[in-house]
Structures are given as structure tokens and as C-alpha cells.
Amino acid sequence: MEPLLTGARFDRALRGTDKVRAALAGKRVWPAAQGATPDQAREALFAAIAEGRPILSTTTRVPVARESELGVKSALLHGLSRAFKPRETASAQVGRQGKRGNLAVRELLRRWASGRHVVSITDLHARGTSLERDIDTTELSRFNLLPLGTEGMRRQEMMTLVVSSRGNVTDSHSDDPDGSNHCFVGRKLWLAWETFEGRRAGLQDCSRDEIDQNARFDLAAFASLKSARWWTVSPGETLFLPGRLSHRVVTLESYLGIGSFYCTPASGLENLSRWYHHGALWSLDDPAGENRDLVDDIAIAMTRKLRALRRQTRQSQERWGLDCSALGLTQWQRRWSPARRRKLLASHPHFAALVEEIQSVAEAREMPARLQSSGNAMPRSAKTSFAAASPLSAAGKPA
Numbered sequence: 170m171e172p173l174l175t176g177a178r179f180d181r182a183l184r185g186t187d188k189v190r191a192a193l194a195g196k197r198v199w200p201a202a203q204g205a206t207p208d209q210a211r212e213a214l215f216a217a218i219a220e221g222r223p224i225l226s227t228t229t230r231v232p233v234a235r236e237s238e239l240g241v242k243s244a245l246l247h248g249l250s251r252a253f254k255p256r257e258t259a260s261a262q263v264g265r266q267g268k269r270g271n272l273a274v275r276e277l278l279r280r281w282a283s284g285r286h287v288v289s290i291t292d293l294h295a296r297g298t299s300l301e302r303d304i305d306t307t308e309l310s311r312f313n314l315l316p317l318g319t320e321g322m323r324r325q326e327m328m329t330l331v332v333s334s335r336g337n338v339t340d341s342h343s344d345d346p347d348g349s350n351h352c353f354v355g356r357k358l359w360l361a362w363e364t365f366e367g368r369r370a371g372l373q374d375c376s377r378d379e380i381d382q383n384a385r386f387d388l389a390a391f392a393s394l395k396s397a398r399w400w401t402v403s404p405g406e407t408l409f410l411p412g413r414l415s416h417r418v419v420t421l422e423s424y425l426g427i428g429s430f431y432c433t434p435a436s437g438l439e440n441l442s443r444w445y446h447h448g449a450l451w452s453l454d455d456p457a458g459e460n461r462d463l464v465d466d467i468a469i470a471m472t473r474k475l476r477a478l479r480r481q482t483r484q485s486q487e488r489w490g491l492d493c494s495a496l497g498l499t500q501w502q503r504r505w506s507p508a509r510r511r512k513l514l515a516s517h518p519h520f521a522a523l524v525e526e527i528q529s530v531a532e533a534r535e536m537p538a539r540l541q542s543s544g545n546a547m548p549r550s551a552k553t554s555f556a557a558a559s560p561l562s563a564a565g566k567p568a
């Protein structure tokens with residue numbers, strides 16, 4: 170309970186009774202077990218992504234140049250001061266009230282390092298700067314479609330350094346795609362819940378609701394949600410957060426990390442359905458219509474990627490989590506009613522093509538295991554139970 174009590178010192182909305190905190194004990198997400206083999210860690214990660222659960226990986230490595238020589242904090246500050254020109258500015262939250270403004274990056278870093286100011290900077294883009302050479306983000310990007318897609322998709326990746334002071338509070342909000350957050354230094358407290366379940370219980374979300382000053386948040390209401398989860402992220406841990414979850418974050422110890430957004434087949438159906446059905450956040454403030462076709466672009470890119478992966482090795486397929494395709498599909502069927510699925514498929518042909526492709530991948534990957542377990546006795550024409558329950562069948566289309 171210590172993180173919740175410490176968080177409440179900085180964020181009044183987290184104040185609650187002992188009874189509420191006791192109810193939250195069972196909703197804590199703990200870091201993934203140490204000592205897992207790379208295969209076990211990979212499987213656990215993709216299962217969580219497919220099921221739309223947050224997971225704290227302890228095996229995702231994000232090496233920083235000169236960290237063994239300088240220590241990771243100094244190596245990062247050194248890399249940051251090299252990456253930005255002396256007068257270059259960034260958007261930041263400054264002060265206890267979190268007022269947003271533009272300040273010189275070097276001044277922001279000076280304030281963060283002094284420990285006497287509260288600052289939060291999430292606008293330090295790594296792509297196209299020397300930080301790309303200094304921080305090896307390969308493991309964060311290994312299964313991410315966004316950097317491989319159209320210009321609009323690449324813009325959404327937002328590989329950024331995250332710098333925030335102890336006591337900084339990020340108000341309740343949500344992001345479009347799934348996100349990764351790797352911690353180098355410090356500690357953050359996260360509280361997350363499914364956006365629309367939270368809304369029904371009175372929790373606001375700055376990304377979707379009209380907010381006067383601060384999003385309405387109440388710890389007891391949060392604790393009552395089925396989807397409520399909370400955790401801390403500490404050095405060496407990487408949070409993989411589903412886009413379906415709103416979140417509220419308090420920096421408990423001054424923090425340096427790197428974050429990005431990702432799209433991957435295991436959670437593709439859930440995310441695309443949310444964007445098609447509820448509208449994507451990137452379209453709410455898009456006067457020039459730059460993101461108008463982005464959801465379709467992602468559906469098309471994902472289908473193409475899956476088709477290309479069919480011809481590649483099993484290892485490449487697993488790197489993209491294709492062994493969790495059936496799980497992602499089952500979760501989507503569970504969360505979206507047959508009527509909504511039918512409507513999505515009928516209204517969005519690129520999405521329908523993706524569903525069909527994911528269904529084929531899932532069937533192809535299920536078949537060898539079934540053949541093995543049945544002593545090779547299954548006839549080629551046999552339908553798997555999975556296919557019988559397929560969304561295309563539910564939509565009255567050929568399975």
C-alpha cells in the first residue's frame with residue numbers, strides 16, 4: 170500500500186480509506202517473474218497484449234551508450250544535452266499545478282536534475298536525433314507496425330524520452346494505440362481502468378471528456394471497477410499498456426524513461442474496433458484531416474504484414490506474436506457483441522479483410538498442434554472448433 174499512500178501525498182484524488190486501499194490490494198499488477206526463459210517471457214508478453222492486460226516486463230533490455238562508464242542517469246543526461254541545441258524548446262508541465270508551457274530543453278533538464286522543481290517533459294522525440302544512436306530501442310520496436318507504415322502511422326509511434334520530477338501528476342487520460350514505457354531511473358505509480366467502464370462509474374478522461382480543470386477521479390469508484398489495476402514502474406522494468414485503458418500517473422521518485430506507442434496483430438482487432446466504433450483520439454483535433462484514413466491504413470498494413478509473415482520462418486512469426494492470434498481473436502469475440510462485430514465487418518471492408526487474415530493465421534497455427542495431439546488423425550477438411558466460432562461465421566459470411 171506504500172505506493173498508494175505516497176501517491177496520495179502528491180495527488181489528493183488518491184486519498185481514500187483503509188478499506189478502499191485494502192480492496193485495491195488484489196488489483197495490483199506485479200512485475201513479471203524473474204528467471205523466465207526468453208520464450209516464456211515472450212509468450213507471457215503476447216498473451217497479455219492479446220488479452221488487453223497491462224504487463225510489467227523485467228526482461229526488455231534498452232541499452233544506453235556509455236551507461237557502464239557513466240551510470241545510466243548521467244549517460245542519459247549527457248545524451249539528451251547533445252541531442253538538443255542550446256535554445257531548442259520543448260512542451261512541458263511546470264510547477265505543482267502542472268501548467269503547460271514551452272521552455273528550453275536544457276533549462277528543463279537543469280530543473281529536473283536540481284530536484285527543487287516539479288517538471289514533466291514528454292515531448293523529447295528520439296527519432297531523427299542522436300538519441301536514436303545513444304538508446305537502443307530495438308526490443309521496444311520489434312513487433313511494432315507503426316514505424317514500418319505510412320507517414321501518418323510513423324507519426325503516431327512517438328518514441329520520446331520521459332523526464333518527470335517527484336510529485337508530478339499526469340491527469341486521467343487515454344492514448345490511441347497500446348504503449349510501452351521503459352524506466353531507466355526513478356519510480357512511477359500508475360492507476361488504469363477501461364475507459365468506458367470508468368465513465369459509467371463517473372471517472373472522467375481528459376482525452377474524451379469536457380474537463381474544466383481536473384478530471385473527476387475518486388479512489389473508491391476506481392476500486393469498484395472490474396477493470397481497475399494499479400502498479401509501480403521501477404528501473405529496468407517495462408510497462409506494456411493496452412490502449413483500451415485510461416490511466417492516471419504519479420511520479421513517486423524523479424524519473425527518466427522512454428515511451429512509445431505500438432500496433433501489433435495480437436491486439437489489433439480490439440484497438441481497431443475501438444477506433445472504428447468510438448472514434449480515434451487522433452481525429453478529435455485534426456482540422457487538416459491528416460489522420461482521416463489512419464485507422465484504415467493500419468488495418469491494411471496489418472493485413473499485409475500478416476500475409477508477408479506467412480512466408481517467413483516460425484521464429485519471425487513468433488517475434489510478431491502470431492502464436493497469440495487465436496487468443497486475440499477470442500478476446501475480441503468476447504468483448505464485442507455479435508451485433509457490433511457484424512456492423513464493424515459490414516461497414517469497414519479493410520477491417521473485415523484483417524479479421525479474415527487473422528482467422529487464417531490462427532487456424533494455421535492451431536492445426537499442427539491439433540494434428541500432433543490427435544496422432545495425425547484429423548482429416549484435412551476438418552473444421553477446428555475455433556473456425557466454427559469465427560466472427561465471419563457470426564456475421565453470416567463464409568468462414
Ligand SMILES: [Fe+2]
Nearest residue numbers: 342343344416
Ligand atoms: Fe498516456
